[in-house]
Amino acid sequence: MYPVPTSLSPSRVESFLSCPMAFRFASIEKLPEPPSVHTTRGSLVHRALEILFMLEPGARSHDAAFSSLDSAIHEYRSDPDFTDLGLTLDQAEVFWGEARDLVRGYLAMEDPQTIREIGLEIRLEAAVGDLTLRGIIDRLELDDAGELIVTDYKTGRAPGPKYVQSAFNGVHFYSFLCQAVFGRRPAKIRLMYLKTGEIIEATTSEQSVRAITTRTTAVWKALEKACVTGDFRPKTGPFCGNCSFKAWCPAFGGDPALAAAEAPRALATVSPA
Structure with missing residues (x-):
């Protein structure tokens, strides 16, 4: 019913898990969204x-x-x-x-002045079966021992204790890409929350890297099934109020079939002249 994506990034994985319906609108139908x-x-x-x-x-x-x-x-x-x-x-x-x-x-x-960066905004990709995993690393650096460190800048607030692990999903994804492309697994991943001044760090392992391929493959299979069946179900939550596609979401009485025609017109009416 819909073409199955051949590549995934950390943001697209999280987008599909957060709300398959919003993923369909943004990544499958590629409907326009206003910037935030x-x-x-x-x-x-x-x-x-x-x-x-x-x-x-x-x-x-x-x-x-x-x-x-x-x-x-x-x-x-x-x-x-x-x-x-x-x-x-x-x-x-x-x-x-x-x-x-x-x-x-x-x-x-x-x-x-003390940072030994070796790459900025690095675009990496690696194959996992027929799927290509892609990502952009904010900063890749070396520590004093010559080990790789992945640093990811965050401009929102740091997550609460029960959400810390999920915050690392994307950066562990980058650890997998580093190992696949460079043959070296980063020793550590760092999330720098610039708004609150907090730094959250985690070490990587073979197990954490393998978990990324397992998780991503499972997400891709679920995504493939949704594309074949057309069954992209909405998942309501606290961010629905800010969703660009809420007007066409069946969870709020909308018709997804109208989104392709109406979304571009809706965006044109709110964009500045």
Whole structure:
């Protein structure tokens, strides 16, 4: 009924598990979605830190970090992910200010001059049977012992204790990719929550890497079945209120068959002229 995807990323795996119906709209039918302030701000800060780490270690001062943010802001001022937010001048100033707070939060967490990065925004892919796994690593570095460390920047709040393990699912995914592509498993994965200043770390193992292939294969089989049968069931939860596709979700009285025709028109009516 629908074409079966031949590749998966950490975000797509989590998207399917969170709500198969929303996954169908976004990743199978590829319906347009308006940008969000949270996502765009996160991308902006990621870009600022990428620019910062392009400098030689000794040049990564606090002033350089904010200069890097200014460069990223210059890029984003004309980017549709920002312009389509339709912010007023006052709202835009708040948006830029929040990005500065996140960069300031990062600088309070570590000294960028001490980081031995070997890759930034690295795109990796590896085959698992007929499926291709893809991912982008924010930062890959070496520790003092020469071991690989995967660092992932987060611009939201750190998860509560019972959600910490699930927060690592995507980064363990990157551990698998490192082992498949480089032949080396990272010794550690780090989640840096820039908003709250928290760092959550976990060590990796052969078992954790194998678990990724097992989990991803199971998700892909479930996804394949949904594509063949057309049975993408909605899963309601606390994030439904922010879902771009709520109007067409059967859990809220919508008709999924109308989404392909109506979603582009709905987006056009809310996008700034």
